[in-house]
Amino acid sequence: MQVGKPIRSELCERLPTPEKVVEKMLKVNAQLKYDGFRVQIHKDGNKVTMFSRNLENMTHMFPELIEGTLKQVKAKTAILDTEALAYQKESEEFLPFQETTKRRRKHNILEMAKTLPLRAFVFDVLYINGKSLIDTPLIERLEVLKKIVKTDDILIPSIGKILENPKDLQLMLDDAISKGLEGVVVKKIDSLYEAGGRNFNWVKLKRHSSGELQDTIDCVVLGYIFGKGKRTAFGAGALLVGVYDDKNDEFVTVSKIGTGLTDEEWREIHKRADRIKVDHKPARVNAVIVPSVWIKPEIVIEILADEITRSPIHTAGSAVAESGEKEPGYALRFPRLVSFRGGDKRAEDATTVKELVKMYKLQGKK
Numbered sequence: 001m002q003v004g005k006p007i008r009s010e011l012c013e014r015l016p017t018p019e020k021v022v023e024k025m026l027k028v029n030a031q032l033k034y035d036g037f038r039v040q041i042h043k044d045g046n047k048v049t050m051f052s053r054n055l056e057n058m059t060h061m062f063p064e065l066i067e068g069t070l071k072q073v074k075a076k077t078a079i080l081d082t083e084a085l086a087y088q089k090e091s092e093e094f095l096p097f098q099e100t101t102k103r104r105r106k107h108n109i110l111e112m113a114k115t116l117p118l119r120a121f122v123f124d125v126l127y128i129n130g131k132s133l134i135d136t137p138l139i140e141r142l143e144v145l146k147k148i149v150k151t152d153d154i155l156i157p158s159i160g161k162i163l164e165n166p167k168d169l170q171l172m173l174d175d176a177i178s179k180g181l182e183g184v185v186v187k188k189i190d191s192l193y194e195a196g197g198r199n200f201n202w203v204k205l206k207r208h209s210s211g212e213l214q215d216t217i218d219c220v221v222l223g224y225i226f227g228k229g230k231r232t233a234f235g236a237g238a239l240l241v242g243v244y245d246d247k248n249d250e251f252v253t254v255s256k257i258g259t260g261l262t263d264e265e266w267r268e269i270h271k272r273a274d275r276i277k278v279d280h281k282p283a284r285v286n287a288v289i290v291p292s293v294w295i296k297p298e299i300v301i302e303i304l305a306d307e308i309t310r311s312p313i314h315t316a317g318s319a320v321a322e323s324g325e326k327e328p329g330y331a332l333r334f335p336r337l338v339s340f341r342g343g344d345k346r347a348e349d350a351t352t353v354k355e356l357v358k359m360y361k362l363q364g365k366k
Contacts, residue, residue: 001132003044003077006051008196010081012185012204013336015304016215018169021186021203024339029138029189030172031160033182033204034121035097036085037104041120043069043078061103064113065120068154075148081124082155086116094180121158122149123185126193134193141193162189173205182206199262200338215359216338218350219243220251221299222282223291224273239269240291241301241335243316245353251297252315252353253287255305255332265337272299286315300341300350305332308360317353330356 001007015021021028038053039062048066050059059066065084073080086095086103095116103112125145126134133141142159149157163169173184183206191201219241226237238258242251261269276296281287285297311331312318318329330353 001079001127001134003042003079003127004047004049006040006042006055007079007126007134008055009038009040009053010194010196010202011198012202013198013200015200015203015205015338018166018173018205020216020338021169021205022164022166024200025186025188025203027162027164027189028169028186029142029160030163030169030184030186031123031158032121032172032176032179033185033206034083034085034094034158035182036083036100036118036121039065039082039084039120041065041069041078041080041082041122043073043075043080045076046070058104061109062113062118063110064117064154068120072149072151072153072155074150075128077127077129078125078148079127080120080122080145080149080155081126082120082122083158084118084120087119096180117154120155122155123158123160124193134195137190137192138187139189160187169205198259216302216304217243217254217332217356217359218300218341218345219254219257219303220297220347220350221269221273221295221301222251222253222285222287222297223294224270225256226292239301239337240287240289241303242285242287242297243351243353243356244348245286245316246348247353248286250284250286251282251347252285252317252329253289254314254316254330254356255303255335256289257303257332257335257337259336261337265340268340269299288313288315297347300345300347302338302341303332303335304338305336306334307332307363308356309333317357330360 040051042049048069052058085100102116125141128144149155176184186203186205188201221239222242223240238256241255241257242253245252273295276298278294281294282296309331310328312328314329314331316330319327321327
């Protein structure tokens with residue numbers, strides 16, 4: 001790691017409710033979720049450079065952030081993770097994102113900096129005085145942040161709160177939304193900084209919008225597809241999952257899933273799956289997609305998806321109409337794994353086709 005060379009930003013997964021967040025993550029650090037520009041600030045003595053989420057150099061756009069960094073950051077070298085947005089400090093008013101985007105320009109920069117000044121909410125520190133902190137737990141990084149950015153001015157420390165009660169998290173979410181913010185970002189207090197990673201170490205919690213599913217789905221792992229690239233080492237690169245059709249006493253496919261698992265979870269799922277792998281499709285599985293390896297339908301996992309859609313390649317809910325025309329099945333859009341169900345759930349206790357269709361009809365309704 002080197003000051004002046006951008007690092008890929010850590011990204012958030014999503015969970016539907018404060019209850020699900022606490023159930024999965026236990027004690028967390030909750031921070032307000034700002035709707036602005038993700039800005040990575042690099043300080044090297046008197047030189048300041050800034051990079052966007054896409055690693056683009058945007059130093060020239062924000063002269064006030066350079067000034068604030070030189071004035072407020074009590075370190076010779078530092079890399080800060082921030083969100084910059086238009087904010088009226090006196091009234092504590094966060095301006096809409098449309099206002100903040102007016103600052104993304106090449107001309108009249110100094111003039112716009114005066115009429116629409118930005119503030120940078122600093123929520124993480126990745127490097128300090130020659131030492132990388134990305135392998136340091138979040139809770140310790142926040143202590144460093146408190147020491148090096150002390151005053152609220154152009155840079156505003158966003159340390160957040162330590163919470164372990166869903167009610168407290170719900171109150172914080174409601175408060176954030178009432179201020180015109182998107183919601184909250186919740187982080188595991190012992191998590192390291194995973195550059196470019198998107199997993200359940202960081203979770204965004206937002207008010208539900210139309211089209212988002214408001215509950216998780218319990219799926220059964222039916223097989224796995226061999227991994228490529230980095231995932232070659234784990235054996236599995238994607239899982240073929242299904243739900244239970246209690247009418248026909250069979251398991252039907254609903255999705256392929258490849259996100260939401262940590263490296264350790266990929267290894268674990270491969271180990272568990274290989275104990276129950278079979279050399280042919282199990283008799284109670286109805287599938288069009290053929291995975292690299294079939295397994296007995298025994299492992300239940302909890303999945304979150306953005307929405308349920310219709311799909312000709314999945315068999316959950318597919319049927320042949322009286323006209324002889326085949327009706328498509330149901331599928332999960334943008335699925336990701338939330339957790340492994342322990343021995344508390346048999347495969348037959350997973351979400352049923354009937355429940356899936358009901359969720360499909362209800363999604364987006366307030």
